[in-house]
Amino acid sequence: MQSAALQAALWEIWSNFTQALTPIGHIAQPNTAVAMATDSPITLRVFSLNCWGIRYRSPHCSLRYHMIAELLASEKHDVVLLQEVWSEQDYLFLKKQLICTHPHSHYFKSGVIGSGLAVFSKHNLQDSFLYRYSLNGYPYMAHHGDWFGGKAVGLVIFNVCGLTAHVYVTHLHAEYCRDKDSYLPHRVVQAWELQQFVRHTSRGADLVILGGDLNMHPQDLGTRLLLTYTGLRDCYAETEQFDGCEEGRTLIAENPFTDKKELIPFEKGIRIDYIFFKGSSRVCVKCKLFSTTKGSVPGKPFPYSDHEALSAELLLLPQQTVDPNGAELHSCDTDALAELVDTVTEARTEVKVGLHCAERMRHTSARTGLLGLVLLMLELAIGVVPWLTPGTQQPFPQASFYLLGVLCLATLLSALLLYIFYCTQVKALQAAEDQMHLAVGGLQEKLHGRPLGRPGDPYYEALAFSQPMPLDPEE
Amino acid sequence: MQSAALQAALWEIWSNFTQALTPIGHIAQPNTAVAMATDSPITLRVFSLNCWGIRYRSPHCSLRYHMIAELLASEKHDVVLLQEVWSEQDYLFLKKQLICTHPHSHYFKSGVIGSGLAVFSKHNLQDSFLYRYSLNGYPYMAHHGDWFGGKAVGLVIFNVCGLTAHVYVTHLHAEYCRDKDSYLPHRVVQAWELQQFVRHTSRGADLVILGGDLNMHPQDLGTRLLLTYTGLRDCYAETEQFDGCEEGRTLIAENPFTDKKELIPFEKGIRIDYIFFKGSSRVCVKCKLFSTTKGSVPGKPFPYSDHEALSAELLLLPQQTVDPNGAELHSCDTDALAELVDTVTEARTEVKVGLHCAERMRHTSARTGLLGLVLLMLELAIGVVPWLTPGTQQPFPQASFYLLGVLCLATLLSALLLYIFYCTQVKALQAAEDQMHLAVGGLQEKLHGRPLGRPGDPYYEALAFSQPMPLDPEE
Numbered sequence: 028m029q030s031a032a033l034q035a036a037l038w039e040i041w042s043n044f045t046q047a048l049t050p051i052g053h054i055a056q057p058n059t060a061v062a063m064a065t066d067s068p069i070t071l072r073v074f075s076l077n078c079w080g081i082r083y084r085s086p087h088c089s090l091r092y093h094m095i096a097e098l099l100a101s102e103k104h105d106v107v108l109l110q111e112v113w114s115e116q117d118y119l120f121l122k123k124q125l126i127c128t129h130p131h132s133h134y135f136k137s138g139v140i141g142s143g144l145a146v147f148s149k150h151n152l153q154d155s156f157l158y159r160y161s162l163n164g165y166p167y168m169a170h171h172g173d174w175f176g177g178k179a180v181g182l183v184i185f186n187v188c189g190l191t192a193h194v195y196v197t198h199l200h201a202e203y204c205r206d207k208d209s210y211l212p213h214r215v216v217q218a219w220e221l222q223q224f225v226r227h228t229s230r231g232a233d234l235v236i237l238g239g240d241l242n243m244h245p246q247d248l249g250t251r252l253l254l255t256y257t258g259l260r261d262c263y264a265e266t267e268q269f270d271g272c273e274e275g276r277t278l279i280a281e282n283p284f285t286d287k288k289e290l291i292p293f294e295k296g297i298r299i300d301y302i303f304f305k306g307s308s309r310v311c312v313k314c315k316l317f318s319t320t321k322g323s324v325p326g327k328p329f330p331y332s333d334h335e336a337l338s339a340e341l342l343l344l345p346q347q348t349v350d351p352n353g354a355e356l357h358s359c360d361t362d363a364l365a366e367l368v369d370t371v372t373e374a375r376t377e378v379k380v381g382l383h384c385a386e387r388m389r390h391t392s393a394r395t396g397l398l399g400l401v402l403l404m405l406e407l408a409i410g411v412v413p414w415l416t417p418g419t420q421q422p423f424p425q426a427s428f429y430l431l432g433v434l435c436l437a438t439l440l441s442a443l444l445l446y447i448f449y450c451t452q453v454k455a456l457q458a459a460e461d462q463m464h465l466a467v468g469g470l471q472e473k474l475h476g477r478p479l480g481r482p483g484d485p486y487y488e489a490l491a492f493s494q495p496m497p498l499d500p501e502e
Numbered sequence: 503m504q505s506a507a508l509q510a511a512l513w514e515i516w517s518n519f520t521q522a523l524t525p526i527g528h529i530a531q532p533n534t535a536v537a538m539a540t541d542s543p544i545t546l547r548v549f550s551l552n553c554w555g556i557r558y559r560s561p562h563c564s565l566r567y568h569m570i571a572e573l574l575a576s577e578k579h580d581v582v583l584l585q586e587v588w589s590e591q592d593y594l595f596l597k598k599q600l601i602c603t604h605p606h607s608h609y610f611k612s613g614v615i616g617s618g619l620a621v622f623s624k625h626n627l628q629d630s631f632l633y634r635y636s637l638n639g640y641p642y643m644a645h646h647g648d649w650f651g652g653k654a655v656g657l658v659i660f661n662v663c664g665l666t667a668h669v670y671v672t673h674l675h676a677e678y679c680r681d682k683d684s685y686l687p688h689r690v691v692q693a694w695e696l697q698q699f700v701r702h703t704s705r706g707a708d709l710v711i712l713g714g715d716l717n718m719h720p721q722d723l724g725t726r727l728l729l730t731y732t733g734l735r736d737c738y739a740e741t742e743q744f745d746g747c748e749e750g751r752t753l754i755a756e757n758p759f760t761d762k763k764e765l766i767p768f769e770k771g772i773r774i775d776y777i778f779f780k781g782s783s784r785v786c787v788k789c790k791l792f793s794t795t796k797g798s799v800p801g802k803p804f805p806y807s808d809h810e811a812l813s814a815e816l817l818l819l820p821q822q823t824v825d826p827n828g829a830e831l832h833s834c835d836t837d838a839l840a841e842l843v844d845t846v847t848e849a850r851t852e853v854k855v856g857l858h859c860a861e862r863m864r865h866t867s868a869r870t871g872l873l874g875l876v877l878l879m880l881e882l883a884i885g886v887v888p889w890l891t892p893g894t895q896q897p898f899p900q901a902s903f904y905l906l907g908v909l910c911l912a913t914l915l916s917a918l919l920l921y922i923f924y925c926t927q928v929k930a931l932q933a934a935e936d937q938m939h940l941a942v943g944g945l946q947e948k949l950h951g952r953p954l955g956r957p958g959d960p961y962y963e964a965l966a967f968s969q970p971m972p973l974d975p976e977e
Contacts, residue, residue: 136932138926140929155936177929230705426904429905461609
């Protein structure tokens with residue numbers, strides 16, 4: 028690895044020099060403007076870990092950050108993607124500790140507490156961008172805390188040996204109960220927005236890497252949606268050499284921090300953290316080595332986190348000739364497209380379920396608010412009686428009368444706030460559903476080679492609303 | 503126009519056919535995969551209007567929508583960008599009216615009410631994406647209403663004669679008082695996020711169009727930030743032929759719906775609505791004709807809106823050879839880069855002012871909440887006394903006692919909500935400031951041709967925090 032690191036460092040200097048000759052940001056088309064600095068393979072090492080950094084709540088938080096800093100400083104990965112770095116102080120601690128090995132870093136701020144996302148890099152970060160998911164749990168579920176975290180996907184762009192790398196880090200909403208998962212539509216919408224963000228912002232990239240805690244199993248709808256749509260590939264599935272937990276699990280029973288009850292019915296553990304990658308027509312990417320920690324750290328009293336850390340060694344093989352019908356194209360066919368249509372349709376159904384729920388909650392809030400208002404009016408009317416007709420006594424004990432008034436007011440205000448909140452939820456779910464509708468139309472058009480009919484056309488409606496999709500209509 | 507429309511329709515069919523041969527979305531690199539269908543000039547007509555569609559509040563709302571639909575159906579623009587279509591019913595009305603001329607449309611939903619953004623297109627929309635701005639006014643300023651609107655930028659992608667067009671529509675936070683504009687940091691952050699969104703999502707585009715109500719004058723910081731960073735060009739400034747209000751104004755004194763007092767000190771009016779465009783190495787774009795309405799509509803009793811409508815005729819000249827050092831590059835030099843650094847630094851200062859304000863408000867909320875809590879505790883203590891020591895009388899009249907309790911509780915809750923709200927504001931402003939910091943570093947690196955030092959390095963700190971920027975340091 029040392030020679031590869033030296034090589035990378037030399038090319039970094041060279042690419043900084045060539046970059047300096049390119050005058051301005053928005054016009055530097057990565058595919059054309061910057062000459063590729065090397066044709067020999069480049070090794071890029073990526074690390075991802077959910078740090079479980081809830082100060083004063085996660086056990087041994089400070090000590091674990093010391094261990095993480097030690098690991099990162101010794102392993103010297105090219106890029107480090109961290110999640111759940113909830114405290115900025117902890118980020119600053121890591122930044123200080125890694126100033127020699129990873130001089131470049133970015134901390135993504137969002138929501139009430141922050142997104143918890145941080146990136147450390149050996150390579151100079153050229154640009155960053157953050158996308159906050161439109162749906163992220165409920166503020167009144169304060170014990171779950173996701174809403175306060177402002178979950179998002181962060182993008183940093185850097186240059187490695189003349190290649191433009193777009194690196195994404197994300198953390199999706201947690202799954203608290205798999206059987207009755209009220210957050211499922213939220214996570215599906217987050218996965219949808221994640222794939223949209225990656226697709227739309229990675230067009231100029233030579234290399235795409237996405238790492239983080241998706242809180243979804245490999246076969247879950249959201250994971251399939253993300254992978255099928257973006258063409259990203261799973262390091263665990265593609266690696267030439269693997270060293271880590273069985274089936275690549277990242278939340279395992281052996282980890283002393285894991286709550287065994289939460290893993291049921293997956294006694295051995297689950298895989299919810301990932302590193303994905305994708306090359307381009309300019310560079311072919313292979314995963315040489317993929318590893319996970321295994322619950323304990325040799326010589327240390329406890330693991331780095333309740334999640335296992337992931338580490339991938341990617342081999343970048345620059346391609347001399349830019350082939351517009353490059354390797355990726357050949358792997359895609361009608362079957363893949365049909366699968367994508369099915370996945371989006373499945374996601375749309377899930378979003379519709381969520382929409383139905385949110386609309387019902389909005390109605391309930393409105394009705395409760397109205398009830399509170401009527402009761403408050405009634406109270407006021409009763410309160411006014413003794414003032415209007417002197418001599419009449421207040422029929423209720425004063426204490427209960429005022430207490431009832433406070434309760435009515437509290438009900439009215441809470442219902443109003445909930446109503447506003449559910450309005451935003453409904454809008455966000457509708458927006459995702461509309462976009463999926465449009466996407467299914469576009470995909471079907473590609474699949475059948477002709478534009479879809481207009482809304483109102485029975486075939487169009489069938490495509491847009493039915494499931495499974497009528498991939499071979501009689502029409 | 504008829505022959506151009508026919509030509510466009512024919513090429514649309516042809517490009518749909520060629521597209522059908524390309525199997526899947528994520529691998530179709532627009533610059534390479536789809537062959538350009540024509541080398542002859544293509545005309546693309548774009549329309550933008552802030553519809554002022556506040557139901558039951560904007561005068562003649564329904565009648566104006568009828569007029570707008572009539573105009574659009576007769577003018578048959580390629581793409582129509584509408585803002586302030588606050589009611590979905592009005593969008594559906596327009597959709598129904600324009601089903602023959604503009605069969606493809608998208609309505610962007612966001613926030614509590616919606617984003618008010620709608621796109622109608624003659625061309626089949628392939629994809630859509632929405633980015634909600636992280637800052638957008640204050641919910642307690644309900645009479646301004648911007649917070650409830652969920653301001654955003656919407657992107658739709660379509661294919662016109664084999665060229666991939668990325669069309670953006672947006673509406674930024676209104677300016678209510680130019681002298682003491684408490685929303686200025688919000689609008690600057692929105693402009694920052696807008697340029698980020700456009701830059702990062704338009705990489706694969708042959709043609710970029712952005713239209714909407716920016717609520718910023720042409721020389722305002724946000725407009726400069728947007729144009730310098732993205733390389734977008736202003737139709738009004740670049741058009742060969744112009745027909746409209748003097749200086750391209752879009753909020754004019756002649757419009758009977760405009761509040762003359764609001765225009766002071768710009769008696770004649772202001773220009774806050776825009777259509778911007780940008781070509782690529784594959785297509786050269788020129789603005790042939792740009793026009794605005796002039797306050798009144800011939801034969802109608804009132805104008806379409808309180809804003810003037812914009813209409814641009816763009817000429818697309820496909821270029822046979824893809825020149826990596828294309829036309830755009832030549833227009834950029836060190837001066838442009840230095841100007842960009844200055845603009846971002848100015849924006850950063852503005853964001854810092856906003857951050858300071860938000861932090862102060864967060865402190866105030868925290869203090870007020872604490873006061874409410876202490877008072878409530880005191881009240882409870884007083885209330886408990888008669889229960890603990892029988893025979894003691896309640897020292898206060900019961901009515902005032904309970905009223906005070908309600909007030910304390912209300913103060914506590916409001917302060918808590920405000921505190922949470924200002925935490926999100928602080929995070930969003932910090933996020934924008936961090937990104938600007940990173941961007942200035944990257945730009946300076948390009949300008950000086952060498953990487954910046956690490957944090958702690960005096961030159962680095964000077965670059966990052968001073969204003970004006972030391973463009974020629976002694977070091």
